[in-house]
Amino acid sequence: MIDVEMRSVTKRFGPVVAVDEVSLQVRQGEFLTLLGPSGCGKTTTMRLVAGLETPTSGEILICEQCVTHLPPYYRNVSLMFQNYALFPHKNVFDNIAFGLKYRKVPGEERKQRVKESLALVHLPGMESRYPRQLSGGQQQRIALARALVVRPAVLLLDEPLSNLDLKLREKMRIELKQIQEQVGITFVFVTHDQQEALMLSDRIAVMDKGKLVQVGTPREVYERPQSRFVAEFVGQSNFLEGHIVNHCADATEVRLSSGLHLSIPASPHLTTGSKVTVQVRSERVRLFAERPLDCGHEFTAIVERVIYSGDTIQYLLQLESHDLLLATCPTTSAPPLNRGASVWVGFDSEDCLVLPGD
Amino acid sequence: MTTLTARLSVMQRLRTRPFLRGLVLVGPAATWLFLFLAVPLVLVLVYSFWTYRPGGIMEHTFTLENYARFLSQPVYGRILWRSFSVGLQTTVLALLLSYPTAYYLARRPSGSHLLIFLILVPFWTSYLIRIFSWMLILMERGVLNSVLLGLGIISQPVRLLFTPLAVVVGMTYSALPFMILPIYSVLKGINPDLIQAAKTLGANELQAFVEVTLPLSMPGVMAGSVMVFIQGAGNFLAPAILGGTGADLMANVIANRFIEAFNWPFGSALSMVFLVAMLVFLLLVNKWAALESIYGPKK
Numbered sequence: 279m280i281d282v283e284m285r286s287v288t289k290r291f292g293p294v295v296a297v298d299e300v301s302l303q304v305r306q307g308e309f310l311t312l313l314g315p316s317g318c319g320k321t322t323t324m325r326l327v328a329g330l331e332t333p334t335s336g337e338i339l340i341c342e343q344c345v346t347h348l349p350p351y352y353r354n355v356s357l358m359f360q361n362y363a364l365f366p367h368k369n370v371f372d373n374i375a376f377g378l379k380y381r382k383v384p385g386e387e388r389k390q391r392v393k394e395s396l397a398l399v400h401l402p403g404m405e406s407r408y409p410r411q412l413s414g415g416q417q418q419r420i421a422l423a424r425a426l427v428v429r430p431a432v433l434l435l436d437e438p439l440s441n442l443d444l445k446l447r448e449k450m451r452i453e454l455k456q457i458q459e460q461v462g463i464t465f466v467f468v469t470h471d472q473q474e475a476l477m478l479s480d481r482i483a484v485m486d487k488g489k490l491v492q493v494g495t496p497r498e499v500y501e502r503p504q505s506r507f508v509a510e511f512v513g514q515s516n517f518l519e520g521h522i523v524n525h526c527a528d529a530t531e532v533r534l535s536s537g538l539h540l541s542i543p544a545s546p547h548l549t550t551g552s553k554v555t556v557q558v559r560s561e562r563v564r565l566f567a568e569r570p571l572d573c574g575h576e577f578t579a580i581v582e583r584v585i586y587s588g589d590t591i592q593y594l595l596q597l598e599s600h601d602l603l604l605a606t607c608p609t610t611s612a613p614p615l616n617r618g619a620s621v622w623v624g625f626d627s628e629d630c631l632v633l634p635g636d
Numbered sequence: 637m638t639t640l641t642a643r644l645s646v647m648q649r650l651r652t653r654p655f656l657r658g659l660v661l662v663g664p665a666a667t668w669l670f671l672f673l674a675v676p677l678v679l680v681l682v683y684s685f686w687t688y689r690p691g692g693i694m695e696h697t698f699t700l701e702n703y704a705r706f707l708s709q710p711v712y713g714r715i716l717w718r719s720f721s722v723g724l725q726t727t728v729l730a731l732l733l734s735y736p737t738a739y740y741l742a743r744r745p746s747g748s749h750l751l752i753f754l755i756l757v758p759f760w761t762s763y764l765i766r767i768f769s770w771m772l773i774l775m776e777r778g779v780l781n782s783v784l785l786g787l788g789i790i791s792q793p794v795r796l797l798f799t800p801l802a803v804v805v806g807m808t809y810s811a812l813p814f815m816i817l818p819i820y821s822v823l824k825g826i827n828p829d830l831i832q833a834a835k836t837l838g839a840n841e842l843q844a845f846v847e848v849t850l851p852l853s854m855p856g857v858m859a860g861s862v863m864v865f866i867q868g869a870g871n872f873l874a875p876a877i878l879g880g881t882g883a884d885l886m887a888n889v890i891a892n893r894f895i896e897a898f899n900w901p902f903g904s905a906l907s908m909v910f911l912v913a914m915l916v917f918l919l920l921v922n923k924w925a926a927l928e929s930i931y932g933p934k935k
Contacts, residue, residue, distance in 0.1 A: 349840070363830050377838050380837060409932075
């Protein structure tokens with residue numbers, strides 16, 4: 279069953295096209311993330327589903343019913359706001375019971391459901407507190423409880439973790455995923471944090487300039503980006519520009535603008551001479567003290583810059599051809615190299631991904 | 637160079653000595669208020685216990701006679717009541733007119749600086765002139781009657797001027813900015829996400845307004861109401877010019893005792909009664925509204 283369906287939805291604000299012909303289906307019980315940089319239209323997309331904006335054109339369906347022109351209070355959708363939007367003049371009980379009141383849930387059941395939802399977010403007995411008496415993390419849990427207690431078909435979450443400090447955010451990520459699995463409600467999660475998207479989602483929908491540019495599982499989006507934008511936005515990569523010079527049976531040869539030749543997995547759909555960008559993930563670039571024997575490509579390089587970040591260490595390397603390569607290595611893998619050191623660099627042909635040239 | 641360091645050191649000395657700093661910052665205004673508010677107030681309190689002798693002479697002997705007179709002559713009680721009543725009528729009318737305006741201004745997506753500026757324009761003319769201009773509107777052959785006659789809505793000019801209604805109308809007009817601005821600024825500060833959150837939880841436009849916007853705007857409503865009520869109940873000019881004889885408020889009666897009857901002790905006693913009545917009323921309103929606890933107890 280499809281819980282949310284958008285059919286070529288467009289939203290314009292004056293001359294600005296915030297959402298451009300977006301078509302998307304969210305399956306029941308799915309955790310779908312809208313991922314993109316700020317201003318890409320992901321929040322507007324979510325607000326369109328909530329009914330806080332009306333599309334300029336296109337249709338929105340929730341649980342297979344057309345809701346395009348229904349106001350938010352007739353849609354079975356909850357929204358968790360980035361700043362939580364708890365009512366400051368109502369205590370926790372009245373905040374959580376708010377939606378139940380307007381769904382005409384009787385008093386006794388209301389109490390019971392508020393209690394259950396507080397247990398769900400691990401804050402039992404908080405009914406009589408006011409929002410200003412709660413910490414940021416607690417406010418966020420109350421906002422989650424308030425959104426879930428009405429048992430919506432879909433819960434929309436607008437960057438809910440971005441106001442928390444790192445440790446709390448990491449903890450809440452895990453908790454959010456657990457709660458979603460527990461209640462089985464469809465989540466549409468908006469974020470600009472690719473790490474968050476990769477960790478939480480069943481599927482990721484990447485947006486850029488109002489358009490949906492790729493929809494897929496985290497693994498698909500990470501390992502098979504369909505455009506330079508997605509490849510650049512998710513993870514850290516090297517992008518080497520060149521053009522196709524030759525096709526063989528099991529490989530394609532690319533000549534980089536620096537003169538370097540790379541052999542990449544066969545891509546017969548690309549004609550000889552066409553411009554391409556070759557993507558190599560920085561963690562796929564390996565360093566060796568001596569010439570490696572098992573790599574598809576190997577080069578000598580000089581360490582230009584060393585960036586230490588705890589679990590990993592990054593080296594910016596200059597090849598003899600003057601190409602720059604970024605390599606991310608686990609800190610434990612080898613003794614650290616210093617700036618200026620000479621080293622062998624290698625990566626496999628399978629680690630080269632061809633993106634259509636810009 | 638030396639003067640610069642000397643100046644700096646004075647500033648630094650102030651910074652490290654909070655009492656001295658407070659004195660420098662608050663002292664001038666406090667002195668002013670003490671000389672021209674606290675001192676006269678104490679004098680009025682003292683006068684109210686002195687004895688009046690015909691011919692405007694104040695005898696320095698203690699008496700409760702002035703207060704007894706207020707209690708024994710029901711006309712003063714009625715005027716006190718009328719002051720409160722006219723003040724409340726003005727407040728309610730101004731509130732009803734101001735809230736929608738303030739709401740509109742606060743919600744206007746394209747900003748409202750020009751409109752707010754226009755609201756403040758009447759303040760460029762004196763209060764007296766603005767009240768007099770209401771005379772021209774409300775007179776028997778004034779603007780309003782002429783229009784109503786011309787449209788055939790009435791056949792005889794209606795008596796508008798020199799009625800309590802004229803007082804309320806004139807005071808409401810000058811009260812509007814004092815009501816609109818505080819409500820506007822509080823409404824403007826309400827996080828729009830709160831209203832949207834109420835809607836996504838199932839409340840319609842009206843319910844979201846009643847549940848969220850209205851309670852959160854109460855601090856502005858109270859601030860405006862208190863200002864307008866005090867201005868209204870204590871008003872002197874509007875009743876004097878627009879009200880005629882039957883519409884005197886406490887301020888007019890008090891002025892009359894001082895200026896015409898030369899009865900300073902009784903005038904002082906009326907002032908004290910009015911002052912205490914207003915204070916008690918405002919304290920009760922404040923307690924009832926309990927605005928400091930709308931966000932729950934402090935941490």
